[in-house]
Amino acid sequence: MNKTPIIPLPAAAALTTLHSHQLLNGQRQVVIEHRGERYILRETSQGKLILTK
Numbered sequence: 743m744n745k746t747p748i749i750p751l752p753a754a755a756a757l758t759t760l761h762s763h764q765l766l767n768g769q770r771q772v773v774i775e776h777r778g779e780r781y782i783l784r785e786t787s788q789g790k791l792i793l794t795k
Contacts, residue, residue, distance in 0.1 A: 762791060 762785070766772055771784035774793075783793050 765783060766785060771782055774781045774783055779795065781793055781795055783791060785791055
């Protein structure tokens with residue numbers, strides 16, 4: 743039996759919310775740099791978001 747304690751996540755209201763249109767700024771994809779690595783966030787033709795390295 744796993745006895746790892748459950749740590750509750752902060753309430754959604756406490757988290758910063760960014761809308762996808764703010765990130766994409768009218769484009770289908772953007773590059774996100776994180777800790778020296780580059781990622782591509784893109785919107786699919788079905789309106790879903792995909793983040794790839």
